[in-house]
Amino acid sequence: MTEVNYRFIKGNPEKPVLLLLHGTGGNENSLIPIASELSPDSTILSIRGRLIENGMTRFFRHTPDGGFDLEDLAVQIEWLKQTISELAAENDLDVSQLVVVGYSNGANVAADIILNQTGYFGSALFFHPMALRKVQTPQRLNDMSIWMSHGTLDPIVSDENFATLAHTFEQQDADLTRYVQRQSHQILPSELQAAKEWFNEEFENERN
Numbered sequence: 001m002t003e004v005n006y007r008f009i010k011g012n013p014e015k016p017v018l019l020l021l022h023g024t025g026g027n028e029n030s031l032i033p034i035a036s037e038l039s040p041d042s043t044i045l046s047i048r049g050r051l052i053e054n055g056m057t058r059f060f061r062h063t064p065d066g067g068f069d070l071e072d073l074a075v076q077i078e079w080l081k082q083t084i085s086e087l088a089a090e091n092d093l094d095v096s097q098l099v100v101v102g103y104s105n106g107a108n109v110a111a112d113i114i115l116n117q118t119g120y121f122g123s124a125l126f127f128h129p130m131a132l133r134k135v136q137t138p139q140r141l142n143d144m145s146i147w148m149s150h151g152t153l154d155p156i157v158s159d160e161n162f163a164t165l166a167h168t169f170e171q172q173d174a175d176l177t178r179y180v181q182r183q184s185h186q187i188l189p190s191e192l193q194a195a196k197e198w199f200n201e202e203f204e205n206e207r208n
Contacts (some may be wrong), residue, residue: 004083005048007032008091012041016203019084019098019121020046021106023128025056031101037192038101038125038199045087045098049105050079059109068132077113081120097122099199103187104128104156107148114146115139115168123202124148125195127187130157131165141174147198148176149191151183 007028011017016039020031028046035044049059060076061069088095100121102110107129113120116137126148146169150162162180169176179194 004050004087006083006087007044007046008087009044009046010091011043013043015039015042016099016122017043017045017093017097019100019110020044021059021100021102021110022046022048022057023104023106024058026103026106027057031103031106034103034127034187034192035101038196039203042099043091043093045084045091045093047080047083047087049076051076058105060105070133073109073112073132077109077117080109081113081117084120095120100124102126102129104185108132111148111165111169114141114144114174115172125199127191127195128154128157128185129165130161131168135168135172139172141169141172145175145202146177147179147195147202149179149181149187149195151185152180153183154185156185 005028018035018039020035022030028048031046049057051058051061053061061072063069085095096119098121100110107126110124111126111129112132115135118139123145129148150157152159166176166178177198
């Protein structure tokens with residue numbers, strides 16, 4: 001495997017394993033505090049995007065006019081899938097059971113993987129995600145629980161785009177929870193608290 005910047009923090013094997021994918025300009029440490037709030041004892045695998053665009057780390061590129069570079073997206077998704085699979089194998093993790101926690105750019109790429117790929121992730125929490133493209137290979141997501149947030153003042157993710165992404169998940173039978181409030185693109189304490197409550201209920205129910 002080519003050099004990958006990541007962190008692996010071993011936790012309680014009885015707790016869900018969290019896969020962290022940061023937002024634009026972030027790194028493998030950015031979402032550690034979020035993960036610690038969601039599930040303090042969980043094992044964590046956090047991966048840094050390998051691209052630099054305008055001085056900021058990302059998981060895939062933009063086109064010169066500011067749109068999404070879908071050719072690069074396909075390449076980077078294959079890299080990310082391979083990276084996740086190899087790191088999971090090294091650390092005895094089940095890719096199909098990972099709880100992916102993504103913010104912005106990291107949420108976008110993880111959502112695209114779930115909508116188009118088989119066998120990746122058990123559930124997901126997405127902070128300020130957006131739809132990148134039409135679904136290429138629809139999946140049956142009836143076993144997938146997803147929580148995702150949106151700010152009605154978000155200058156990056158429009159209400160329409162968020163609604164499109166949510167509708168797409170629901171079309172594929174995902175168990176979707178939306179959290180929408182009057183805010184911008186940052187993660188607020190109230191938003192994190194709502195995510196934590198969903199997480200606790202989701203995994204407490206599984207144990208019961």
